[in-house]
Amino acid sequence: MILINLLPHREARRLERKRSFFAALGLAALIGVGIVLIWFAVLQALTQAQSSRNDYLSAEIKKLDAKIKDIADLKAEIEALKARQTAVENLQGDRNVPVYLLNELVKQTPEGVYITSLRQTGNLVVLAGVAQSNERVSEMLRNTANESPWLEKPELIEIKAAKAAPGRDQRKLLDFSLRVSIKRPAAAAEAASAAAGKGKAAKRAPAGS
Template sequence: MTIEINLLPWREERRARRSKRFFVTLGLAALLGLGGGYGLTWHYQQEAQAQQQRNAHIQAQSRQLDSAIREISELEAIRDQMLEQVRVFTELQMGRTQTVHVLSDLTSSLVDGVHYSQLTRQGDSLRLTGLAENNRQVSDQLRALAAAASFTEPVLSEVEAEGGGERRRFSLSMSQQLPRAAEANQASAEEGS
């Protein structure tokens, strides 16, 4: 008697179990892959959002710095303008006393027989036109102006006879000199700015 054993259903069941295990493993791997992909995508999105927030913060700070730089530039311009006004006020203040010194020295150095007819001032340069009775008085007037503390050495530009040779019309030019105290004040004002 022969015993017949049928192995086919057992192999079928094993193949079905293996197939089922393979598909379950494949499904789990697919789920794991999809979950990992979604996790990486979410992670990169979070990183991108964090970077965008950092960029937005940097741009906001950059705008604030630009605004502060503009404000500083405006304040520097105002400061420069104020320093220029102080310089002009100082010059005007010194010019007040200079004008007094110039007029005082002009009148005190006036020689008998000489009359001034015109005085022109441009900056520190003075141009003086006058009348004298003779050439000697013109020479004396030049020496008197040279001795004055407010003027540099005068330069005679012309002398011409007027009124039938009796009088001399002369023109001369010279520069103003700052008095010693005013020079010291101006030097200290320039050092302060």
């Protein structure tokens, strides 16, 4: 007996292919959604990790800022202490300046020069006196400029013929005034040490030759 299929087989195959297509499309959509969700979760984890690192760095930066501020305050205190120490040392050294000044004036004043007055203002000293000649005044200027460890920058203010007073020696004398600066004690001590070293070297030179 011959069997004849009267069902619409082509339509059935078309429906089957359509169902397969939509099933594959749904599966692809599900896979796509899953991938998106996984990627979103990964991004969230990376964002949280970076945020944690940023919070840690911010906390460490705040700690470092506090330490830097403490160091700056400590440096300021050290500088203030150094300034106080320098001021105290200067005051202690300044107490001896008049003694050194008078001692240097005795050493550096040549014969024929007589100091009649002096006035000190800070590190500046103004001297007035009488000299037998211009050469004597020039010698004093050279001495204070080159030979003295405590005096520097001598400057002649005025020199003129002295007026003869009754009972005064009638030889020709000159009235003069000059100003000179006093070195700070530390600088003067260094200059004195250098001068002493030069003196010792000069004494040893003839013996070696």
